[in-house]
Amino acid sequence: MFRLTLSPEKSQDEHLCPKHQQRLQLFCEEDHTLLCVICRESKEHREHTVCPIEEAAEEYKKTLSSHKRKLSEEMEELQSWVAEESSRVSTLEENYKNQTEKITSTFELLKQFLDKEKQQLLNKLEKGHEENMKKIQEKLTKLEISQSTHMGLITEVEEKCQLQDVHLLKDVKSILKRCDDVKIVKPEKDAIVEKTLQSIGEDTSLQEKLLELKATFPAELEWKYIKGYASTFHAELEWKYVRGFASAVTLDPDTAHRSLILSEDGRSVRHGDRAQDLPDTPQRFSKYAIVLGRERLSSGRHYWEVEVGDKTRWDLGVCDEAVSRKGEFTLSPKNGFWTMLLRDGEYQAATSPLTPLIPCVPPRAVGLFLDYEAGRLSLYNVDDRSLLFTFSGASFPPTLRPYFCPCTNKEGRNAGALHILPVTGRE
Numbered sequence: 266m267f268r269l270t271l272s273p274e275k276s277q278d279e280h281l282c283p284k285h286q287q288r289l290q291l292f293c294e295e296d297h298t299l300l301c302v303i304c305r306e307s308k309e310h311r312e313h314t315v316c317p318i319e320e321a322a323e324e325y326k327k328t329l330s331s332h333k334r335k336l337s338e339e340m341e342e343l344q345s346w347v348a349e350e351s352s353r354v355s356t357l358e359e360n361y362k363n364q365t366e367k368i369t370s371t372f373e374l375l376k377q378f379l380d381k382e383k384q385q386l387l388n389k390l391e392k393g394h395e396e397n398m399k400k401i402q403e404k405l406t407k408l409e410i411s412q413s414t415h416m417g418l419i420t421e422v423e424e425k426c427q428l429q430d431v432h433l434l435k436d437v438k439s440i441l442k443r444c445d446d447v448k449i450v451k452p453e454k455d456a457i458v459e460k461t462l463q464s465i466g467e468d469t470s471l472q473e474k475l476l477e478l479k480a481t482f483p484a485e486l487e488w489k490y491i492k493g494y495a496s497t498f499h500a501e502l503e504w505k506y507v508r509g510f511a512s513a514v515t516l517d518p519d520t521a522h523r524s525l526i527l528s529e530d531g532r533s534v535r536h537g538d539r540a541q542d543l544p545d546t547p548q549r550f551s552k553y554a555i556v557l558g559r560e561r562l563s564s565g566r567h568y569w570e571v572e573v574g575d576k577t578r579w580d581l582g583v584c585d586e587a588v589s590r591k592g593e594f595t596l597s598p599k600n601g602f603w604t605m606l607l608r609d610g611e612y613q614a615a616t617s618p619l620t621p622l623i624p625c626v627p628p629r630a631v632g633l634f635l636d637y638e639a640g641r642l643s644l645y646n647v648d649d650r651s652l653l654f655t656f657s658g659a660s661f662p663p664t665l666r667p668y669f670c671p672c673t674n675k676e677g678r679n680a681g682a683l684h685i686l687p688v689t690g691r692e
Contacts, residue, residue: 292321511688558667
């Protein structure tokens, strides 16, 4: 048998059947082979469909031409795809180059900006230090002059006392007058100097200035990359700042609802199965499972953290010390409560109406930062250091108390305790 070939360059011998030495005239459709007339009658091909070579060649030319057209079309599509991907490569390379230059130039600008801010802070610090030292030095100079005057008089009086009677009494009136006339004046404390001395050991002034940087970034830095960096930087600074005001907070058993069980150290509270036999004093909450902190907050800044774990219901915040402890009431700033609450998976700030909160990570511990003078209470997710909510612009009453409500245990589904955490060392 001999397979079909269309090459015109084959020798005449190749057109003969190698088995019968007869001219190849036919084509077998089943086997795709060239046949002579003898092969056609053989048992092998007798039942097969055959046709003249010329007809088969013409038909396969059409088939091959069709395949060629299809391949050519696919080739064009492949070339288009190659061009498209090559363009993507060029675009990505160009974008990489541009972003690299942008990041480099932006952080260089940021460095210049921070260097400038740093120098301004140092200059301000130096100026303030020089002014403080000048004031202190002036006071010291006056005190040293007064000290020298007193020392001279003391020496003169001692020498006078060593003289005999006649000499002792001579000019004694003058010495006594000078002793009576000399006065010491305690130097007045300078408010700025005192503020500086009181802030020693606190890092708040620097952190407050750094917190202001977010609002003073130059326009050239208002780019999404640096914005994200600045936000992260700002959030970290804010976190460190508020935790610098860590305050010791403990629970006041005299205010606790009778169903609440407090730990001996006054740092944990949970809802019990039944009410305890406790006196119903004016200080004790009688309707809701609430307990207040012992601490009375009437000024300054304070921060504390409360572990909520996997509880399904709780309230945390601050309240007016003068709120009614008896009967029903609604949690809202208008009623003297600044609180955040959880109810079966839904977090809310107890505003009027309630403000839904959607934390990125469900908090297992909540940080509370009170700035009394600023009228602000901020609540943070300790787990991811994110801000949950801020009550701002509040006109706080004379005295606030930390507020805790573990809610009822819901037949064991909310049995966990609220636990006041030690802030020191928790990073």
